[in-house]
Amino acid sequence: MDARDHRAYLKSQIALKGLPSISLTLNIPGYPKSNPTVKTFFDYCLRDFNYFLKAQLVNLFDVESVELSDEAGDFYLVPCNPGNLTLDEIKRHCESFEQTHPLGRFIDADLNDAHGNTVSSGKSKICFFCLEREAIECRRENAHKPEELRAFMFPKMEDFSRQQYENKIVKKLSSLALQAILAEISLSPKPGLVDKFSSGSHSDMNYQTFLSSTSAIFPYFSELVLAGFNFEDNNLLRALPLIRRIGLRMETAMNESTRNVNTQKGIIFLMGLALFSCGKLFSQGERFNIIEFRAILLGICRNLVRNELKESSPAGISHGIDIFLSYGYGGARAEAESGFETVFKYGLPKLEGVAQLTDQPLIECFLAIAANNMDTNILYRRNYEVLTQFQNLCKTALGNFTDQNYCAVIDYCKAENISPGGSADLLAVTIFVWSVLNTKIL
Template sequence: MNSNTLLDQTNEFVSSKQAIWQQIDELALEALYDELSLENKPGLVCPSGNGSHKDMNYHTFISSINSLRGYFSTLSQFGYENRPFDDLKNMGIYQEEKMREATNNINTHKGAIFNLGFVCAAIGRCIQAEIPLTAQNICEQLVERWQFDLTNRLEREPNSHGQQMFRKYGITGAIEMVSKGFEVIQSKVLPCFYNTVYRTQDFEKASMQALMTLISVLSDTNIVWRGGIKDLENAQVLAKQFLQEGGVHQLDWRQKVNNINQYFIRNNLSPGGSADLLAVTIFLYKVENEFNYPI
């Protein structure tokens, strides 16, 4: 093999990987946009309203999503290259600064930067190991590669909402969720999403059913921070009742979701943690359906 042939093959390999990183980046951005675009989410920002939020709106989130372009591609490549944990952490910190510049210092996607960033790094690890890109394999890489670092090396901000809720109520947050490989998504939420898509052929219905499933089971620190433990319990009960009555398979499901939304707004509640995990669920769904073969 002459040097020109080797160089061509090397360039082709690099080019193909760059295309994959770009595709992953687009899917992550799409997932965030899909989550944002879901109308009438209880207490959350959507195209037609601000939910329980006075400091942010749909356009704030669009600006934030645009600021994230390229980040998920970078994290995928970092995972593929087996870069040190601190490289991933520092890139996340840098990206959060970019997000805050785009939103006038409003925290719109800190959770997404953390959650989806590590999911993309795990995708990179799967590609490096030539493991099929299934949600299970991706989440296994999270646990295998970064659980120790996330649990033992990542500094907690003592005054963050999450840490205050942990000290007061023992509720864990995003770090534990990622370090354990998104157990609730794997066991409950993604199967729910697939089942609803299969039954209804409706992406909106699947997204809302998944969101209500998350609200029903998640100890959402955002809800507790804005209200308290009793508010979390009430929110979970409302979501469980909606699901037990048939969820999005009811004829009047939109009206019932709207009633829950109005309750959240009246009580200033926002399930931001559930929204973050809905974006992860949608992203994993997209990845599984886009890359349903070993790379």
């Protein structure tokens, strides 16, 4: 049985059950009828077609649908139950899908009645290539060479699929970054930090303040991913001003939502870099790879500490500069310049093998980060000795996790009025990386 006979047979099998069926195919001139470009485009069309029909309340028997790719090309067939709809109405929905899809002229969405016969609306289509004559005439007379038609169609299909892929990546990565930030904020109890039940060592912010500022900065996540996805300059250093420009707008949004309380300046910087780098990475391929991700980060942040701290303005401009001048620690900038070394060396290993996030591994992950991070938030509020003591308590709790040892960290932060905000930011970034590694992105 050849491919066309096989399709007719499948339609007749559905007709035997007394049901109409809907099919989706592409108009591909010449041979082969399918290739990776065509198949990817077909898959995106099929997904949209399904949503389109279901939104019009067309009842499809999904479980009995057939999808195949053979010498006649890509093909989808599904039985449907007209329910309250007439066949004419369903046919109009199929036509409407073709007409509203950006490349609908390449698509054939057909309806077959309960006898297996194609339902025609009697309307003719204009040839998508010459836009002059009826498609059926051009086809009958072979008016256009198949190679010409294919050269016209395939780049359009590729652009469409690329756009769909980009949309998916942007939505998915933005969502994972939001989830990571919310997971960090919600983790409770945390030493010195704002959590669900306590404002820690902060008098000007609480859990709700963080929800406000997170909501305020979230709409910019997609911009960061897109900027990375579309960044084509070989010199990654030129990415930094782009990221910073979006970051500054995020800071304004944060300040507006918190009445100028700095809840998330650190995470805006770090997650901004992470989202941009991920966007760039996924524009190059469909898989996340730690080495490539870090290579992009390293490229963007090369000499960041030297450029912005060592050779920058005098004291008093920012906390980061003051701490660098006093202690020589570069804070979030140094972490970025190292390609998130703390995240990959101390944080991520604690989430290895974790299938679903729960509080315990997240607390251990936080302790591992905090025990090793020269947290400039603590240095700014207090001094080197307090930071060292805090790190030692984190190490003890990590080595022997008991309520008592963890409470000792919490109590110490309370007594010294410190908040390891830098480590909290790195926890959020670690959760993000873990999510990207452990989630089906496409």
